[in-house]
Amino acid sequence: MNFDTFPLEAPFNLKLTLESGQFFQWRPYTNGFLIQHRKHFFYIEQEKHFLRFASILDEVHPELIRDLFRLNDDLQGIYNQWDDPILNTAREAYRGLRLMRQDPWECTLSFLCSMASNIPRITGNLRTLSERFGTVQDTEHGVSYRLPSPQELAQASLDELYESGVGFRAKYLYRISREIQAGFSLNALQDIAYPEAKTQLMTLHGIGEKVADCILLFSLNFLEAFPVDTWITKILKQYYFPGRKSSPYKLAALARAHFGEYAGYAQQYLFHYARHML
DNA sequence: CTCCAGGAGTATC
DNA sequence: GATACTCATGGA
Numbered sequence: 124m125n126f127d128t129f130p131l132e133a134p135f136n137l138k139l140t141l142e143s144g145q146f147f148q149w150r151p152y153t154n155g156f157l158i159q160h161r162k163h164f165f166y167i168e169q170e171k172h173f174l175r176f177a178s179i180l181d182e183v184h185p186e187l188i189r190d191l192f193r194l195n196d197d198l199q200g201i202y203n204q205w206d207d208p209i210l211n212t213a214r215e216a217y218r219g220l221r222l223m224r225q226d227p228w229e230c231t232l233s234f235l236c237s238m239a240s241n242i243p244r245i246t247g248n249l250r251t252l253s254e255r256f257g258t259v260q261d262t263e264h265g266v267s268y269r270l271p272s273p274q275e276l277a278q279a280s281l282d283e284l285y286e287s288g289v290g291f292r293a294k295y296l297y298r299i300s301r302e303i304q305a306g307f308s309l310n311a312l313q314d315i316a317y318p319e320a321k322t323q324l325m326t327l328h329g330i331g332e333k334v335a336d337c338i339l340l341f342s343l344n345f346l347e348a349f350p351v352d353t354w355i356t357k358i359l360k361q362y363y364f365p366g367r368k369s370s371p372y373k374l375a376a377l378a379r380a381h382f383g384e385y386a387g388y389a390q391q392y393l394f395h396y397a398r399h400m401l
Numbered sequence: 402c403t404c405c406a407g408g409a410g411t412a413t414c
Numbered sequence: 415g416a417t418a419c420t421c422a423t424g425g426a
Contacts, residue, residue: 144407238408244424245407290422295409331409352407370416371408394407 124166124177129185134198136219137169143395145341146223147233147246148270157264160191161226164260164267179262193221196346201385209362213392222391223341227309229270230342234334235295251287252276252296276300295329302327309343317345332372340387349386351375354397361401 141149141156148159155168155175164180167188176183189195198221202214225233236248253268256279260267271279277300284293303309307327312320320343324335333350340348351359351371359374360367363381367373382389 234407239406239421240408240423241406241425285422288423290424291409291420292422294421329409333408337407350407354407368416372415398407 124179126175126177127185128173128175129188131172131174131194133194134202134219135169135174135192135194135221136217137167137174137192139217139220140192140223143220143391144242145337145391146225147242147249148229157267159267159269160187161229162269163187164262179264180260180267190224193224196221196388198388201388204383204385205389209358209396210389210392213396217392217395220391220395222346222387224344225342227312227338227342228273228303230338231299231309231330231334232270232276232296234337234341235292235299235329236289237337238292238334248287248289248292252289255279255283255287271300273300273303277304292329298328299330309338312339313343317347320345321348332375336375340390346385346387347379347383349375349378349382349390351378352394354394354401355390357401358393358397 137156149156152166153168155166157164157166157179162181163178163183165176165178165183167174167176174188176188205211205214232252233245233249236245240248249270250268253270256271256275258269258271258275260269276296279297281293281297284296287293289296312323317339320339321335324330324338325332330338333352336348336350339345340350351374356371356374359378360369364374364377369377378390379386
């Protein structure tokens with residue numbers, strides 16, 4: 124492999140970021156990780172304040188790495204805005220955990236599979252979908268598969284989707300792949316305001332509050348998005364908004380108002396904290 | 402065996 | 415708006 128290296132000048136923890144449950148297209152390999160992102164397939168490893176990477180399919184440049192891992196976000200500046208016991212603890216424990224900027228469709232597919240599921244199963248579902256409906260890639264490191272495009276997934280029958288092991292999510296994949304094939308643009312949502320982008324996403328059958336916020340936060344550059352799942356509900360009701368009878372919908376609005384412009388970063392740290400400390 | 406999991410749609414009040 | 419039921423499947 125042909126390696127390229129560049130220095131990090133801000134907090135970043137590659138392993139922690141990949142393991143944080145926002146991105147599922149990776150696996151450990153030697154001292155680092157293999158990553159599938161759009162048409163790119165590459166190796167990456169971290170050594171203290173350096174990243175070393177090598178393209179396997181479709182050449183990767185440092186700018187793409189910076190974009191995928193949001194290395195231009197002022198993470199230290201965001202840390203400095205936090206001042207409560209939970210976030211103060213979380214930023215010490217998880218220093219360098221960053222949000223990623225994934226492909227919107229790949230992110231949508233991932234978080235449709237995430238409903239009432241868990242990380243190992245989500246990863247397995249995505250691999251099965253890739254092998255059955257995606258594109259085969261032949262590399263010197265073995266065969267790998269790309270996730271199916273909306274057009275490729277729309278070729279699958281409802282029965283084939285059920286047989287791929289995604290359970291009740293099959294009907295959502297079936298309808299949404301067709302809605303996007305018919306002209307719904309995920310990428311166009313980047314250019315409108317958060318409330319409108321969220322409303323439009325939720326017109327897709329199977330995308331509700333939580334999945335919409337995941338897509339907006341992890342792929343469409345809306346750092347104010349604040350996905351509220353079971354873990355976030357626990358920690359918000361326990362430490363931030365106790366005593367109120369609050370639905371996930373109301374908790375999300377309260378949290379966005381409370382945590383502000385970079386609420387999404389706070390959410391990622393709270394999610395990690397809740398999963399490992401509660 | 403039962404219970405629940407990074408939810409969402411639907412019916413019902 | 416809030417609650418209850420349903421949807422598939424795998425793991426504890």
